[in-house]
Amino acid sequence: SRTGCIFITDASDQLPGMLHMALDEANVAHALKGHDAEADARVWYAWAYFLCTHCPWFLIICFLVGGFVERLGVILLCSKARQARSAGVLPAVRPKVCVQLPMYNETAVAQRAVAMAAALAWPTDALEIQVLDDSTDLEAIAVTDEAVTKALADRPGLQCEVIRRSHRWGYKAGALEYARKLTDAQFIAIVDADFTPVADFLERAVAHFYDANGEPQEDLAMLQTQWGHVNHLESLLTRMQSLWIDDHHTMQMPYRSHVWGFVNFTGTAGVWRATAIEKAGGWKAHSLVEDCELSFRVLFAGMRTKFDATIVQPSELPNTYAAYKAQQRRWTKGWAQLARMHLLHLLYGYKCSPLKRIHLLYHMLISLQWPIWALWVLISPLLIAFGGLASLPDRLALETTFRAKAQAALPTATAASLDLWAKQRADEEQARLAEVPDLYNQPLFYLLPIFLFQLLMTVGATVYTRHTYGPTPGLPERFSLCSLCSRLRRVFPYVIISTGMLPHQMCSYFGGLYELGGEFERTPKTGESPDATYLDNLDKLGKSPTGSASSKSPKSPKSPATPLASVGKGGYGFLSPRGSTLGKALVPKEKPKVHGYQYVELAFVLYQLLWAIYFVLRSPLRVGPCSGVNPPAVCPTPLFAALPAVFSAYVGLCVALVALPSFAVFLPSKPEDERPLLFSDGASMVSSAA
Numbered sequence: 001s002r003t004g005c006i007f008i009t010d011a012s013d014q015l016p017g018m019l020h021m022a023l024d025e026a027n028v029a030h031a032l033k034g035h036d037a038e039a040d041a042r043v044w045y046a047w048a049y050f051l052c053t054h055c056p057w058f059l060i061i062c063f064l065v066g067g068f069v070e071r072l073g074v075i076l077l078c079s080k081a082r083q084a085r086s087a088g089v090l091p092a093v094r095p096k097v098c099v100q101l102p103m104y105n106e107t108a109v110a111q112r113a114v115a116m117a118a119a120l121a122w123p124t125d126a127l128e129i130q131v132l133d134d135s136t137d138l139e140a141i142a143v144t145d146e147a148v149t150k151a152l153a154d155r156p157g158l159q160c161e162v163i164r165r166s167h168r169w170g171y172k173a174g175a176l177e178y179a180r181k182l183t184d185a186q187f188i189a190i191v192d193a194d195f196t197p198v199a200d201f202l203e204r205a206v207a208h209f210y211d212a213n214g215e216p217q218e219d220l221a222m223l224q225t226q227w228g229h230v231n232h233l234e235s236l237l238t239r240m241q242s243l244w245i246d247d248h249h250t251m252q253m254p255y256r257s258h259v260w261g262f263v264n265f266t267g268t269a270g271v272w273r274a275t276a277i278e279k280a281g282g283w284k285a286h287s288l289v290e291d292c293e294l295s296f297r298v299l300f301a302g303m304r305t306k307f308d309a310t311i312v313q314p315s316e317l318p319n320t321y322a323a324y325k326a327q328q329r330r331w332t333k334g335w336a337q338l339a340r341m342h343l344l345h346l347l348y349g350y351k352c353s354p355l356k357r358i359h360l361l362y363h364m365l366i367s368l369q370w371p372i373w374a375l376w377v378l379i380s381p382l383l384i385a386f387g388g389l390a391s392l393p394d395r396l397a398l399e400t401t402f403r404a405k406a407q408a409a410l411p412t413a414t415a416a417s418l419d420l421w422a423k424q425r426a427d428e429e430q431a432r433l434a435e436v437p438d439l440y441n442q443p444l445f446y447l448l449p450i451f452l453f454q455l456l457m458t459v460g461a462t463v464y465t466r467h468t469y470g471p472t473p474g475l476p477e478r479f480s481l482c483s484l485c486s487r488l489r490r491v492f493p494y495v496i497i498s499t500g501m502l503p504h505q506m507c508s509y510f511g512g513l514y515e516l517g518g519e520f521e522r523t524p525k526t527g528e529s530p531d532a533t534y535l536d537n538l539d540k541l542g543k544s545p546t547g548s549a550s551s552k553s554p555k556s557p558k559s560p561a562t563p564l565a566s567v568g569k570g571g572y573g574f575l576s577p578r579g580s581t582l583g584k585a586l587v588p589k590e591k592p593k594v595h596g597y598q599y600v601e602l603a604f605v606l607y608q609l610l611w612a613i614y615f616v617l618r619s620p621l622r623v624g625p626c627s628g629v630n631p632p633a634v635c636p637t638p639l640f641a642a643l644p645a646v647f648s649a650y651v652g653l654c655v656a657l658v659a660l661p662s663f664a665v666f667l668p669s670k671p672e673d674e675r676p677l678l679f680s681d682g683a684s685m686v687s688s689a690a
Contacts, residue, residue, distance in 0.1 A: 039429050046436045053383055056376040057446070063369050064453050066362040070255045071247075071460050087308075088210035088217070090203070097202055097271075098128040098185035102172050103144060104522045105137040106193040109316070111147040113193040118151035118158060122202045128185055129160040132175040134168050170285035171520030172267075177283035185274060192268035194316040194523070196230065204311050205271045221276030221303040222295065224253065225269045228314035228468045236493040237324060238317045243490040244498075245317075246468065247461035250309060256363070257307035260356055262299050264363070267291035269313035276303055286341060286516045289334030296342050296364070300350055312467050318523055321661040327523040328501065329508045329597075335367035336512025370505035377502060377651055381611040384439050384644045385618070439643055440620065440636040458491040499651060500658030503604040507597045601659035608652030615645035 099117045103110055117129050131148060135141050144162060151160050163179050170177065180188065187206055191197050208223045210216055226249045232242035256263045265272075267289070277283070280297040287293040295305060318324040346360055403422040437445040462484065469483070511518075621641045 039432070043432050049387060050436045053379065053387070056372050056379070059372050060369070060376060061449060063362070063366075063372075064449050066359075067453060068456065071251045071456050073259065074251050074255045074464070075460060086212075087204065087207035088212055089214045090207050090210060091214045094123050094126045095186040095206065096126045096128065096184065097122060097187045097189055097206060098130060098183040098274075099189045099191060099202075100130045100132055100176060100179055101191055101193060102132045102134075102175055103140075103193050104134045104168075104172075105140045106135070106522075107137065107140040107143050109193045110140065110144045111150075112196065113191070114144070114147035114151050114160070115154075116196050117191065118155050118160060119199060120197060120202050121199050124155060124157045127158065127202075128183055129158065130179045130183065131160070131162045132179050133162050133164050134171070134175055135164075170283075173283040173285040173290035173520075176290075180274070180277060180282065183274075187271050188274050188277070189271045190265075190268055191313070192315070195268050196314045197269070198311070198313065201225070201311065201313065202271070205308070208306060208308065209271075209273060218273075219303055220306060221273050221280075221298045222265055222305040223271045224263050224265055224305065224307045225311035225313055226250070226253075226307075226309045226468060227266070227269060228312040229317055230314045231317055231319060234317075234319055237321065237497065238319055239490045240494040240497050241317045241324070243458065243461055243487075243494045246465040247457050249307075250465040250468075251457070251460045253307040254309055256359075257305070260359055261304040261306075262295075262360075262363075263305050263307045264295040265291040265305070269315070276301075279303070285520075287334045287337040288330045288512070288518055288520060289338055292335065293338045293341065296338065296346075299360075300342075300345065310467050321658060323523050325501070325504055325597075325658075326521050328505060330521055332367050332370060332505050332508035333512035333518065335364075336509045337516050339364050339368070340513055340516065367505075367509055370502065371509045374502040374506035378607070380439070381608075381615075381644065381648055385611075385614065387438070439647070440640055443640055443643055454491055454495065458488060458494075462487045462490075496654050497658060500654035500656070502651075503601045503655060504597050504658070507600055598659060601655055605652045605656045605659065608648045608655070612645050612649035612652060615648060619645070 099120065101113050101117055103113070106113070114129070114131060120127065129151070131144060133141065133144050135144065148160055148162055152158055163175075163182065165175065165178060168174070176190070187209065189202060189205070205223050205225060208217075209220055227245050229238070229242050229245070232238050253263050276298055277294065280294060280301050280303075283290055283294060298305065318327055343364060346357070346364060350357070350360075352360070403419065439446060619641050620636060621638060
């Protein structure tokens with residue numbers, strides 16, 4: 001038609017240009033074929049480099065996922081897990097229970113520990129107390145003997161004895177194993193010297209080993225109870241400890257008990273079936289966390305363990321960095337030793353479902369997070385400085401290369417079109433490389449998982465830890481906005497101090513992989529009495545502990561009254577008048593040992609601070625492709641550009657905060673701090689240091 005002819009005519013007028021452009025594009029594509037292959041290889045290399053160097057980060061993500069599963073499981077899937085399955089009914093004739101109190105130079109807390117064990121509500125003829133005293137300090141020995149004598153006088157007919165060995169082989173595990181063979185009790189309750197067990201601890205805990213008909217549940221090997229705190233408000237250090245302990249006992253333990261039927265014994269505040277210990281092979285000292293190691297052997301023997309969050313045992317938190325680091329060193333090293341001993345059996349010898357095996361692997365390797373985090377913190381500055389944005393090819397060089405090759409393929413093209421085309425190609429290539437995550441261009445990839453985990457952990461531990469902070473341990477707390485905000489703020493010292501502990505914990509874990517066993521270093525204690533905290537809480541509530549119905553404790557028919565009055569139902573069990581010397585803090589005279597970790601911490605601080613200076617001087621906005629007048633689109637904002645320097649400075653300062661107090665151990669001791677020792681330094685593995 002005529003219209004079609006016009007269309008053909010118009011198109012024929014443009015056809016030479018269109019064909020020319022198509023031919024030009026084909027020529028350019030052919031000319032740049034080799035360069036495009038190079039660019040593809042560069043992108044593939046960048047992704048391969050990212051995957052290899054980010055292996056520690058991916059492992060961290062795996063641990064975070066495991067933590068999310070446990071905490072969300074408690075909140076969403078099995079909220080009833082926070083409340084232990086109903087305890088059974090105790091038989092009319094109470095079984096015999098042996099309460100073991102391991103001690104080593106516990107001058108500050110020995111009197112309190114023995115007194116509170118003697119005040120437990122349990123028939124006197126079915127109660128035995130073993131004070132496992134490995135002390136080398138003559139003053140500590142005298143205090144312990146005096147406490148036992150007083151307990152026997154206050155409760156006639158009580159079987160309470162001090163068991164001392166001529167050596168310290170095996171340390172705490174050796175003492176527990178030695179004493180275990182000296183008792184015929186059906187159940188063994190273990191309480192560390194810094195714990196203050198509630199009066200009805202045994203009545204409520206032993207009931208879990210029986211069903212509703214009073215028949216024994218032979219497959220239950222151990223019941224673990226929740227840790228409370230008597231000094232959690234003392235400092236930022238004790239506040240941060242209360243957060244992670246609340247999280248562990250409120251969010252992790254109930255999930256593990258409810259879903260998998262397995263929790264590890266925490267070394268104290270628990271009750272064991274004596275035959276279960278015997279069946280698993282008894283206590284062994286190959287790991288410094290002998291409690292957790294025995295728990296896994298009990299699991300492998302086919303028995304289960306259980307947790308009850310409603311039975312709260314107040315305890316004293318380490319209140320100095322030296323004491324806290326000594327405790328953490330023992331625990332982290334011990335978990336590494338446990339993994340060295342039982343990991344292969346868990347992988348290949350223990351029969352269970354795949355999901356349970358994955359959970360148990362997460363459980364057994366939980367302390368592996370410390371060296372992984374430390375490694376990640378060490379290599380992150382290197383990856384930022386020499387990878388990601390820093391490894392992008394120079395934009396000007398890219399444009400020059402593209403323009404030269406395009407001009408060779410299109411000699412008739414104008415300079416303006418060549419420049420525009422070269423800039424577009426350079427932007428495309430840099431954008432492809434910028435898709436690889438980097439702290440500069442994608443900080444949320446690194447920060448968001450950590451933030452979400454800390455948020456879930458802090459809120460969960462704060463909201464669901466109700467029985468620890470009640471007016472009486474074991475009773476739910478009535479929330480107030482003030483207490484809620486105060487406990488949520490614990491996350492700040494927790495994050496700072498945990499970051500500062502990275503090099504120390506890394507060294508501890510590697511030490512556990514290197515050797516089994518080792519010296520069991522006690523955590524120095526001050527002997528702070530729980531009454532001060534309890535009375536302060538009552539004062540805030542406008543209540544008085546005296547003359548009220550809540551100040552009376554239930555008494556066993558066979559448990560005569562003692563001057564160690566319990567407060568509330570299952571209360572702290574021990575009140576001394578304000579101003580009295582009973583339960584007052586005695587400053588430990590020992591100094592923590594020096595393991596050389598301080599020098600690693602110092603090197604860690606210098607390393608991070610030097611990187612912080614480097615990132616300030618070599619900011620991408622000051623040096624590199626982003627510092628020119630025409631920066632590429634992938635350049636970070638000023639806020640993101642400052643993140644690497646802030647990150648390195650933060651890590652260095654956190655480690656310095658934790659490390660510097662440790663150097664106080666190099667100060668000379670005062671003459672009055674010296675104490676006589678029962679054994680010489682060279683006798684039978686005896687240590688006089690805390």
